[in-house]
Amino acid sequence: MKGSGFSLFLIITSMKLIKATENDIPLIQDLARRSWGNAYADILSGEQMDYMLSKMYSEAEIGSHLRNADYHYYMIQDENNGSYEGFIGYQHHYEEQTTKLHRIYLVPESKGKGFGKQALKFLNGKVSENGDQRIILTVNKHNTARNFYESQGYTVYGEGVFDIGGGFVMDDYLMEFLIHK
Template identity: 70%
Template sequence: MKLIKATEKDIPLIRDLAKRSWENAYAEILSKEQMEYMLNTMYSEDEISAHLKSPNYHYFLVFDENSNVFDGFLGYENHYENQTTKLHRIYLVPESKGKGLGKKTLEFLNEKTLESGDNRIILNVNKHNSAKKFYEAQGYKVYDEGVFDIGNGYVMDDFLMEKIIKVF
């Protein structure tokens, strides 16, 4: 597996990977209408393009060298808060599950967070998303929860999780 820095030319691929992973991850959690709304707003070409232009926001594509395919992506923002990187997006397509790519991607994020001078990673995870257990297994802990209005009558009902990265 390798992580490849994404550029503007990768926006269609990121959008496709998001759609494919969301259809699996959120099928039992969100209505089809909410999923479409969120994908069309949070993963619009304009939205991703704006992220890519920000010096602190980074996208990396998860490439499986064994099968020669892109299996997902990572989107994070250094210095989101003091000493804190925010993991905005980590998604893998369903057929990539169980390959250890998620764990390796989070280890990569740990390195990039420390390189930036941050030592804490935060993320939001839907309260009904089984990914919470995965994050806990990687050392993340719930520190709060929140309900966030995302427009069009929809909300995100999330746990807020954090991981403090120690320098050894």
């Protein structure tokens, strides 16, 4: 725009998804803590976050996932600077012809760069390759991530309150995405 004093810069963000191994467990735990502190600070108590992180992201829990042939973790790496920005964890054949997206988390400073959208497109491809036709997930009813999922074609098909122990519950929407072949 000549003479307006306005400049437009386009930043191309490129990411790489790297299959996680047991050596990546400390990195997954760190990324989970960093992303949860931002995503759930206004939704869950500190006690519930600590409880859930200690249960869901223990070395034993993640290790058991990584040893399950249907469960996959991928690290989300920013190819521009080599930093790890988050991760995705999903399980094929969770139900008949259904993959469950258990986890997709990005650190706060990486949000809005397209990593989440690219990770979901990657997941769609992996689901199609493995013969499933549906992706399901749960999202806290107060988490704005619901809007992100809806923008990517996911729809709410139910809701549930799940007792997770320790006197805590998860109050979630159940969402799905149908793979069109």
